[in-house]
Amino acid sequence: MTTVPGEQRSRLDPQPVSRRDVLGLVSLWSMLSAFAFALGGMLRLPKAAVLQSPSKKFRVSLPETLKPGEAFVPAGRSVAIYRDDGGVYAISTVCTHLGCIVKPVETGFQCPCHGSRFAADGQVVQGPAPRALPWLEVKQAGGVWVVDEEKAVDAGTKVNA
Amino acid sequence: MKAAVQPRPEPAPDAPPPSGLAVFWANLKDVPHRLRETAFRGGAPKTDRTRSSFIFGNVFLHLHSVRTHRWTLKWSATAGLGIATTAAFFITLVTGVLLMFYYKPYPEAAYDSIKDIHFVVPTGRFMRNLHRWAGNIMVVTALLHMARVFYTAGYRKPREFNWLVGMGLLVLTLALAFTGYLLPWDQLAYWAITIGANIAQSPREITDALQITEKFDPGGMQRLLLLGSDTVGAEALIRFYLLHVMILPLALAMLMGVHFWRVRKDGGITRPADADQRLGPPPRGTLPVFTQRPAKTYDIAAIVRGRTPAVNNGPENTVPSMPHLFYAELGVLMITTLICLIFAIVSDAPLKELANPMVPENPAKAPWYFLGLQELVAFSAFMGGIGIPTIVLMGLGLIPYLDREEAGTGDWFGGPGGPLLAWRSFLFGFGAAVLVEAFVIRFGWLRNWFPQIHQLIITAVNPGTVITLIYALYSIWLVRRYNSTRAGALGLFTCFLCGFVVLTVVGTYFRGPNWDFYWFPSDWPKH
Numbered sequence: 001m002t003t004v005p006g007e008q009r010s011r012l013d014p015q016p017v018s019r020r021d022v023l024g025l026v027s028l029w030s031m032l033s034a035f036a037f038a039l040g041g042m043l044r045l046p047k048a049a050v051l052q053s054p055s056k057k058f059r060v061s062l063p064e065t066l067k068p069g070e071a072f073v074p075a076g077r078s079v080a081i082y083r084d085d086g087g088v089y090a091i092s093t094v095c096t097h098l099g100c101i102v103k104p105v106e107t108g109f110q111c112p113c114h115g116s117r118f119a120a121d122g123q124v125v126q127g128p129a130p131r132a133l134p135w136l137e138v139k140q141a142g143g144v145w146v147v148d149e150e151k152a153v154d155a156g157t158k159v160n161a
Numbered sequence: 162m163k164a165a166v167q168p169r170p171e172p173a174p175d176a177p178p179p180s181g182l183a184v185f186w187a188n189l190k191d192v193p194h195r196l197r198e199t200a201f202r203g204g205a206p207k208t209d210r211t212r213s214s215f216i217f218g219n220v221f222l223h224l225h226s227v228r229t230h231r232w233t234l235k236w237s238a239t240a241g242l243g244i245a246t247t248a249a250f251f252i253t254l255v256t257g258v259l260l261m262f263y264y265k266p267y268p269e270a271a272y273d274s275i276k277d278i279h280f281v282v283p284t285g286r287f288m289r290n291l292h293r294w295a296g297n298i299m300v301v302t303a304l305l306h307m308a309r310v311f312y313t314a315g316y317r318k319p320r321e322f323n324w325l326v327g328m329g330l331l332v333l334t335l336a337l338a339f340t341g342y343l344l345p346w347d348q349l350a351y352w353a354i355t356i357g358a359n360i361a362q363s364p365r366e367i368t369d370a371l372q373i374t375e376k377f378d379p380g381g382m383q384r385l386l387l388l389g390s391d392t393v394g395a396e397a398l399i400r401f402y403l404l405h406v407m408i409l410p411l412a413l414a415m416l417m418g419v420h421f422w423r424v425r426k427d428g429g430i431t432r433p434a435d436a437d438q439r440l441g442p443p444p445r446g447t448l449p450v451f452t453q454r455p456a457k458t459y460d461i462a463a464i465v466r467g468r469t470p471a472v473n474n475g476p477e478n479t480v481p482s483m484p485h486l487f488y489a490e491l492g493v494l495m496i497t498t499l500i501c502l503i504f505a506i507v508s509d510a511p512l513k514e515l516a517n518p519m520v521p522e523n524p525a526k527a528p529w530y531f532l533g534l535q536e537l538v539a540f541s542a543f544m545g546g547i548g549i550p551t552i553v554l555m556g557l558g559l560i561p562y563l564d565r566e567e568a569g570t571g572d573w574f575g576g577p578g579g580p581l582l583a584w585r586s587f588l589f590g591f592g593a594a595v596l597v598e599a600f601v602i603r604f605g606w607l608r609n610w611f612p613q614i615h616q617l618i619i620t621a622v623n624p625g626t627v628i629t630l631i632y633a634l635y636s637i638w639l640v641r642r643y644n645s646t647r648a649g650a651l652g653l654f655t656c657f658l659c660g661f662v663v664l665t666v667v668g669t670y671f672r673g674p675n676w677d678f679y680w681f682p683s684d685w686p687k688h
Contacts, residue, residue: 112523
């Protein structure tokens with residue numbers, strides 16, 4: 001405030017801040033920012049740096065009798081693996097809506113939780129799911145197949161033996 | 162009782178001083194009496210003054226004012242719902258601490274320990290049932306209490322901020338109920354938490370559609386903080402346990418303290434401006450307003466905010482809180498406990514099979530108070546789980562700051578429109594929700610008609626947002642029609658209550674496997 005004292009000052013104008021107040025305010029705000037900083041540091045703790053989760057990559061050998069269009073779901077994995085003339089491919093069975101495990105049926109996939117339905121290639125047909133089911137990376141290694149649940153590939157990517 | 166104790170005989174003036182041993186013996190005999198006297202200073206609550214000091218001399222009671230207005234004690238003024246919620250909280254507190262003796266927050270061990278509690282631990286099943294029912298009743302009474310405060314316009318000046326504190330309490334209550342839901346680690350729990358955690362992640366529905374998830378991912382961050390991992394596992398269980406037994410109860414207890422304190426400082430329970438005239442003379446059996454000249458301490462302790470100046474006389478139409486208010490509170494506590502006991506005896510808390518991360522329950526249903534939300538997330542995860550709840554909470558929080566009228570404060574359905582408007586809004590809100598639900602169930606929604614439609618359109622236009630919009634427009638129309646914000650708020654609140662009930666009922670009774678619609682559970686397809 002650069003008002004001339006005593007002249008055009010209204011009593012409603014704020015008082016100019018004195019030097020002592022500036023020092024007080026500075027120390028008050030530095031204390032508050034120290035608290036804010038400490039709070040940020042404390043909040044850092046619950047955000048885990050290392051996630052304890054089992055490997056998402058697994059080996060699987062497909063049964064000889066697997067027919068085209070028939071899903072093979074390895075025990076303990078939320079992946080449906082298929083084999084047809086084009087090759088082997090894997091589709092995630094984790095619903096893109098809220099993470100329930102969809103069930104492979106004749107027409108594609110069905111989610112038990114909120115009624116999303118997917119076509120055989122993972123495209124959303126009905127329900128609240130925002131995205132198609134991702135296709136997962138499949139590789140062949142020494143006679144078995146290696147599927148990586150964390151690596152999505154373009155829909156339609158099939159791997160030949 | 163003070164009067165029952167014989168005063169010590171005065172020693173004769175010229176008698177020799179009593180021996181040290183005799184004094185010691187006399188003092189020892191006097192210990193029980195002195196103990197009671199020092200613990201409960203002021204004596205039995207029999208006069209105005211001792212009734213007052215009974216309250217402000219007691220750390221647990223002194224949140225109460227020493228005198229209570231007679232309007233507050235009418236059953237129709239509060240229905241005792243706030244006290245019932247508090248009572249239910251205390252029951253969960255006691256039974257919850259007991260359950261902690263045996264519960265082990267580690268996957269599989271958790272399930273086994275709940276089984277032990279249910280089948281082996283003495284009174285374990287009963288305590289678990291009580292804990293579960295008291296938790297459920299706490300949710301119900303908290304919602305009803307909120308409705309009571311709304312319909313009697315109790316959120317108005319000077320109680321605006323306490324309405325916000327109450328909303329915080331409601332959210333904490335629901336969070337406590339939800340975190341408790343995971344702890345048994347059965348199928349029900351596991352999939353409810355999977356869904357809950359993914360709702361926390363649902364802002365990805367927007368960021369994915371905009372293709373910015375890799376750079377900006379608030380949804381993923383929320384889920385990571387909640388679960389401590391990328392799957393629901395041991396980390397998630399210990400986090401939910403910590404929230405359930407420590408963080409949330411502490412936060413709730415703190416906010417409860419603030420809530421009660423402000424009720425007191427804001428002048429007690431809302432009452433109409435002409436409450437005194439309407440009450441008439443006190444009925445027989447009421448303790449007289451003043452049995453003696455008010456003592457100094459009493460005057461100060463009884464000062465609360467009010468609109469009528471009380472000069473040269475005591476606060477009118479108040480009665481001593483001890484016994485009138487306390488006996489009413491104890492009555493509500495007993496009724497709440499009785500209801501919890503009856504439910505705990507007749508209905509066991511469920512425990513399904515051990516959690517199986519590979520096979521969801523079909524249908525996988527959340528606890529009943531979230532089934533309305535589950536119905537909404539079945540339209541859009543983000544809008545149903547985060548968008549609409551945020552809109553509703555913001556709307557509720559704004560009510561006291563928008564409605565600054567005065568007509569009808571303290572009366573049920575007070576204000577322009579009155580009970581008739583509440584009835585109409587009930588019919589409208591109920592009808593609109595049922596019609597939209599029926600339309601969706603019969604004809605489907607955008608994705609059924611346009612399979613290639615963009616996700617953002619579904620996020621913005623889905624049955625949940627349509628119902629919300631209908632209610633909002635209705636409310637705006639009411640504000641114009643009655644020329645009153647209160648009328649709009651009355652309509653909106655009633656509509657949202659109706660919407661909540663309709664969605665919850667549909668989610669509870671009419672949704673079967675794959676979240677399809679069924680009239681009866683007996684129609685559900687067999688495997």
